[in-house]
Each structure stands twice: as C-alpha cells, then as structure tokens.
Amino acid sequence: MSEDGEFLDRLRAVARRHFGAAARVTPLDRPSMGASNDTLVFAVREAVGEQHLVLRQESYTGAGKPYISPAAQYRLLGIAERHGIPAPKPVFELQESDGLGQGFAMTFVAGETLPRRIVRDPALAEARPKLAHHCGEALARLHAVDPAEAEFLAELDDSRDPLAAQRQRLDTFDEAHPVLELGLRWLELRRPQQPQRCLLHGDFRNGNIIVGPEGLRAVLDWECAHLGDRHEDLAWICLRSWRFGGFDLPVGGFAEQAPFFAAYRDAGGAEIDTQAIRYWQIFGFVRWAVLNVMQGYGHAVEGRRSPVFAACGRNVAMMEYDLLMTLEGSYD
Known part of the structure; x- marks a missing residue:
C-alpha cells in the first residue's frame, strides 16, 4: 500500500461517505510494517473539527496463514468496546467497491508502543x-x-x-x-x-x-x-x-x-x-x-x-x- 494519488482519492471517497462531503483526509504516519496488516494513521477534518484514525488493510495472504480476516478483527473491536476492554474503537469497514482491499478504520490511541x-x-x-x-x-x-x-x-x-x-x-x-x-x-x-x-x-x-x-x-x-x-x-x-x-x-x-x-x-x-x-x-x-x-x-x-x-x-x-x-x- 502506498499513499499515491489514486489511493488517497479512494480513501477520501470512503471518508466522505462516512463523515460527509466536506471531509478532508491527510496521511500522517505509517508505523513499522506488521506481519499481517498494513497500517496508516490519517487525519479526517470535518466542519466540527479533526480526528485521527488508523486504517488497517490486510497484507498477508500466503501459505499457512494464521490470521483472522479484517472483518472478524473489526467485530472483535466492537466486543472489546462493549465489555470495557481497552482497545481502539471501530469506526468503519472498507467495502469491496472502495477498491482498497479488505480492511477497516479504528480510532487512533496516542502513547508508546515500542x-x-x-x-x-x-x-x-x-x-x-x-x-x-x-x-x-x-x-x-x-x-x-x-x-x-x-x-x-x-x-x-x-x-x-x-x-x-x-x-x-x-x-x-x-x-x-x-x-x-x-x-x-x-x-x-x-x-x-x-x-x-x-x-x-x-x-x-x-x-x-x-x-x-x-x-x-x-x-x-x-x-x-x-x-x-x-x-x-x-x-x-x-x-x-x-x-x-x-x-x-x-x-x-x-x-x-x-x-x-x-x-x-x-x-x-x-x-x-x-x-x-x-x-x-x-x-x-x-x-x-x-x-x-x-x-x-x-x-x-x-x-x-x-x-x-x-x-x-x-x-x-x-x-x-x-x-x-x-x-x-x-x-x-
């Protein structure tokens, strides 16, 4: 995944579907490469303010895959939220028509991960x-x-x-x-x-x-x-x-x-x-x-x-x- 023009156009379209036609998207950071998902931190600016989100896209599809689907991960974030387990909150799932593969967006949580x-x-x-x-x-x-x-x-x-x-x-x-x-x-x-x-x-x-x-x-x-x-x-x-x-x-x-x-x-x-x-x-x-x-x-x-x-x-x-x-x- 790269932040080329086509990718950003597609991400902006997704953001506008969820947050309104005035929503603007700015890529902020790409954390170190994970084993199963690509990750992008991005900002969504609306009329009422700005929020930071994290886009997770499936990246591993090889032999012996041990990872659950992004759709299942998204459901688990909902379970965590309902039961008071500290985790990012689910925001939206990607659709096939978005042209961005399988994935979802969740809230950004600041802090140390290293x-x-x-x-x-x-x-x-x-x-x-x-x-x-x-x-x-x-x-x-x-x-x-x-x-x-x-x-x-x-x-x-x-x-x-x-x-x-x-x-x-x-x-x-x-x-x-x-x-x-x-x-x-x-x-x-x-x-x-x-x-x-x-x-x-x-x-x-x-x-x-x-x-x-x-x-x-x-x-x-x-x-x-x-x-x-x-x-x-x-x-x-x-x-x-x-x-x-x-x-x-x-x-x-x-x-x-x-x-x-x-x-x-x-x-x-x-x-x-x-x-x-x-x-x-x-x-x-x-x-x-x-x-x-x-x-x-x-x-x-x-x-x-x-x-x-x-x-x-x-x-x-x-x-x-x-x-x-x-x-x-x-x-x-």
Missing part, C-alpha cells in the same frame, strides 16, 4: 508498576466474554486444535526443524484436558499494547484471536521473547508473575494453574517459531521480499534455543 521503551523509558517509570494490574484486568474482562459472542471464531484451526494447527503450518513450509518437532512431541504427550473455552486475544504481549504515563491505554493487533484455554493468553505475555532485555521480569519485561496473576483473579479471572502456564509457555515458543518460519518462507519463496521477514527466518534459531533452555529448566 517494547524497549515500555521496559526502559524513564518517562514511563510510574506506568510500569501499574501494567501488571492493568494487563491482568484486561485479560480477565476478555476471558469473561460469553464465547457465543465470538462464535464466528469457532471453526478456526487455532480454536479447534491449536497444537494440530502448529503442526499443519510447520508441515506447509516443508522445512526441517528438529527442535520444533521435539517441542510438538513434548506438547502432544502432555496435552491438558479439554478446558472451558473462552475468547482469547491470541497475541497479548509487550509490543501489542499502547502505554501512557498512567499505564495501559489500549490493546492492539487482534488478528490472532480465537477460542481456547485462558492459560494460553496468560502464558504468551510471559515468554522470554517479549521481555526485551528485562529477563528478570517475566511479564513483558516489566512485571513479576505474582501481581499479574493476582490482578487477573481480582478482576474476576479464574484460578491459575501454574503447570498449565508452563505447558502453554512451551507451546508459545513452538508457535512463535512457526510464525517466524512462515515469515522467512514468505521472503524466500513467496516473493514477500523484506529484510524484516528475512530476519524472522534467522530468528527461528533463537526461539529454538529458548525452547530448549525452557524445557531443560534453565529458563523460567
């Missing part, structure tokens, strides 16, 4: 102690949503059998990864009993949140949402991959697990099984590695040429190392 700044920036020093509480509360609210509201996610591979979904994706890319085979085997032999399913964000972590001096402002990037075991969400944010140098603080590099889990329970979340957390952490390393195999495959085979995606292919070895160290017990 993980290392969230972990280290002195300006956020007062926010970091609050994040464990805010994140635990947000997940408790999400997991309390009646799964019937998100029944449109029920037939996703990750909703039906998340472990089989990782196996299927890895086989799609036809690469030899003995460490991931070991991880998949470990998980298969220790499958937990079928839990009560709830709505999961699927990628709740440092890097997908917006933070201000007062704490958590919004949860971003809902494209991996599905139904499943709540421990999957709770364990994902604790992966070593999301600590960004703060390795002694397992929750996103900014908090211990105890206050995070306590906040989750205090906000209505069910009791947490520490053995289930370990299982889903092992699962998380396998899943994160498979996603990076996918991005490297896209760069090397499918024509999605990008240094970022090439680096993802290289980074698989780092995740495999973390997986082995965690299985051994050397890493928490």
